[in-house]
Amino acid sequence: MKAVIYTKYGSPDVLKLVDIAKPEPKDNEILVKICSTTVTSGDVRLRSSNFPPLVWLPVRLIFGLFKPKKEILGHEFSGIVEAIGKDVTKFEIGDEIFATPTMLNTGSYTEYICIPQERKKGVLGLKPKNLSFKEAAAIPVGGMTALFLLNKAKLGKGQHILIFGASGSVGSYAIQIAKEQEATVVAVCSSSNFEMVKSLGADSAIDYKKEDYSLSEDKFDIIFDAVGKTSKSRAKKVLKQGGSFISVKSLTSPKQEHLDKLKELTEKGKVKPYIDKCFPLSEIIAAHEYVDKGRKKGNVVIEIISSTNTQQCIL
16 A cells, blocks of 8 residues: 655655555454545644754654654544454444544554554544545544634633634634634734635634734733744733633643534534645645645645545545
8 A cells, every 4th residue: 555654854855655565453443444634733843853942852752863753644534444353343344434643643644544443542433424535634633622722711602712823724623613602703814814714704804914913902812822823921911801822832632522522513514624725645745845835724635545445535
């Protein structure tokens, strides 16, 4: 089967498309024929080893000091169950699923993957019926991060929320989740993305290149840093007393309940993944180059197309 590996850190050119052995499921595992995966900020960061100086060494000790310990990237995916181990009871052959492994257990840049039906970390579930495989693959990481942090901030009906970096993957989900709670949403992004964020439900938008949101006369119940590029001290200037500042730089621990909630919201039409671009697996380098530019909107999807799964994966 085809897979993309990287054996050293660096630019997108370190990614190589190779042939590797197709895995076989253990007794408690399902074998998934992957239809789509994505290029997340986590994939880009791991590939380049672009971490802040204070955490660079600890992170490299975890993920590989001189070269990556895990050679296959990919943090989320959708696909079809092709085979099951003898102890599997929760899934059947033919089930359409979406999932995310853990940060330490990446591996969806490939045609097939084996995952346990019971996951200590990372989550999986049946794909929302109204979404394509491309759309479903883009939900877990950005969607669960947004939902986890908004729950942590105690998002409630009628609140006033500002989302910094609203046009990215996490931000695009945060807008929709907040609007589902009938919050008033101010999106901070570039003016070129105003149309996008307003189509997702944002009530108004601020161009961060022209206006400092911290000088706004408005006050907010929640300020959500969806890209890790603002600060609590800056946000405090426009937070209401008792308001919450949340950031993707915080530790998050999304659980199965978060993926289940997102499935419910998507099937009700309350949340829909925003897909910026799609690339075939053979163009993984171009996909990473695009994300490296820092201007992607929503999600960038990788379609895993082979002669055996083309028809099954197209819905």
